[in-house]
Amino acid sequence: MREKVLFTSKLSSEVTFSVTDMMCEGCAEKVQAILSAVEGVQKVKSSVWRKRVRVQFDPDRVESGRLRAELEAGGFAAGEVTK
Numbered sequence: 001m002r003e004k005v006l007f008t009s010k011l012s013s014e015v016t017f018s019v020t021d022m023m024c025e026g027c028a029e030k031v032q033a034i035l036s037a038v039e040g041v042q043k044v045k046s047s048v049w050r051k052r053v054r055v056q057f058d059p060d061r062v063e064s065g066r067l068r069a070e071l072e073a074g075g076f077a078a079g080e081v082t083k
């Protein structure tokens, strides 16, 4: 008798950053582009109004610190929002 658990779906983690320099839709698009270009990122959702961006990523391929570093390299200071 054996039991086996198979995870067929991709791993996914989520992180939210506070990006205070995201002032308009143009900034939001830039933020989206920066994050979407990072390997392992699955989904990016930004809100100019809330000045936040939510990122879904594969924790086996990238970590949230790297995402933050990419944002900062692109000119956007970002702070991780913890719930």
Ligand SMILES: [Cu+2]
Pocket (backbone or CB within 6 Å): 022, 023, 024, 025, 026, 027, 028
């Ligand atoms: Cu802007």
